[in-house]
Amino acid sequence: MSVLNTLLCPLDKQPLAQEKRSLVCPVGHSFDLAKSGYVNLLPVQNKRSKDPGDSKEMVSSRIAFLALGHYQPIADSIASYVLNLFSSKQSISVLDAGCGDGYYLKRLDDACTANDHVVDFIGLDISKWAIMAASKGSSSIRWVVGSNAAIPSLSKSFDVVTCLFGFPMFSEFSRVLKSQGILLMVDAAADHLIELRKILYPEIRLYEDGLAVGVDGFSLLDEQNLQFAFTLKSQQEIQSLLSMTPHIHKAPFEGKEALKRVESLELTADVKLRWYVKNTVITEND
Numbered sequence: 001m002s003v004l005n006t007l008l009c010p011l012d013k014q015p016l017a018q019e020k021r022s023l024v025c026p027v028g029h030s031f032d033l034a035k036s037g038y039v040n041l042l043p044v045q046n047k048r049s050k051d052p053g054d055s056k057e058m059v060s061s062r063i064a065f066l067a068l069g070h071y072q073p074i075a076d077s078i079a080s081y082v083l084n085l086f087s088s089k090q091s092i093s094v095l096d097a098g099c100g101d102g103y104y105l106k107r108l109d110d111a112c113t114a115n116d117h118v119v120d121f122i123g124l125d126i127s128k129w130a131i132m133a134a135s136k137g138s139s140s141i142r143w144v145v146g147s148n149a150a151i152p153s154l155s156k157s158f159d160v161v162t163c164l165f166g167f168p169m170f171s172e173f174s175r176v177l178k179s180q181g182i183l184l185m186v187d188a189a190a191d192h193l194i195e196l197r198k199i200l201y202p203e204i205r206l207y208e209d210g211l212a213v214g215v216d217g218f219s220l221l222d223e224q225n226l227q228f229a230f231t232l233k234s235q236q237e238i239q240s241l242l243s244m245t246p247h248i249h250k251a252p253f254e255g256k257e258a259l260k261r262v263e264s265l266e267l268t269a270d271v272k273l274r275w276y277v278k279n280t281v282i283t284e285n286d
């Protein structure tokens with residue numbers, strides 16, 4: 001079954017079926033498909049704020065920064081690992097939970113398609129701005145506005161769930177993964193953007209590895225540390241990077257002013273890719 005047919009009505013958790021340009025549940029709740037093909041499955045009553053997730057400005061900054069290609073090594077590592085997991089021409093279903101503008105999912109889609117896999121991908125983000133941007137020029141992936149806290153998909157729908165620099169909801173990731181499904185978590189490691197942080201903050205906070213203790217419902221398969229250097233060559237590029245990170249809200253005024261005086265910046269990318277397999281739970285019905 002295509003993952004499109006696994007989408008659920010966010011109001012009553014009933015399966016959605018496509019009728020012309022809408023997805024409709026048996027009770028009659030209807031969700032329009034936008035011109036670019038995305039669907040908004042985040043009803044007002046499930047929103048904690050009027051405009052949740054990344055703002056329009058943050059999304060534009062992320063697009064501008066990622067277009068420079070500096071994070072391509074992360075996308076390449078993900079694609080080569082996923083391609084190794086599946087045998088040739090096997091179908092692969094992926095959910096990118098908190099996909100932003102879809103940079104990584106689109107590259108994974110390209111790599112899998114180029115290797116003759118049949119792909120069935122969903123990009124989910126709580127920010128409508130992110131999903132609107134992601135859906136432009138990419139019709140092979142289904143783009144959905146929704147929350148990781150209540151993923152609008154049937155249980156056991158995906159082979160792989162990815163969550164990059166995002167907001168994990170492990171119980172939901174486990175629910176929507178098939179048995180033996182794979183979870184990828186990508187997070188900043190100790191020296192990530194350390195040069196930027198040294199300009200922004202008077203003191204660098206001790207690095208806390210939130211996932212070091214393990215993840216409920218999953219077993220760690222593999223851990224990859226990816227470190228590489230890159231250079232931002234203008235104030236505009238530096239501001240694009242700043243605006244797509246939480247530092248734009250967290251850093252003190254003085255730090256942000258100091259950064260405005262920098263014209264070029266050599267940076268370290270330091271990220272951890274952790275690959276997990278969903279633990280099998282044996283129930284009486286199995």
Ligand SMILES: C[S@@+](CC[C@H](N)C(=O)[O-])C[C@H]1O[C@@H](n2cnc3c(N)ncnc32)[C@H](O)[C@@H]1O
Nearest residue numbers: 053054098099100125126127147148164165167
């Ligand atoms: C730091 S950005 C990372 C985006 C993308 N994964 C990337 O690496 O380019 C975090 C993303 O998570 C989204 N987000 C925040 N809370 C979320 C939630 N509860 N469910 C789904 N997405 C969420 C934000 O809108 C934002 O696009």
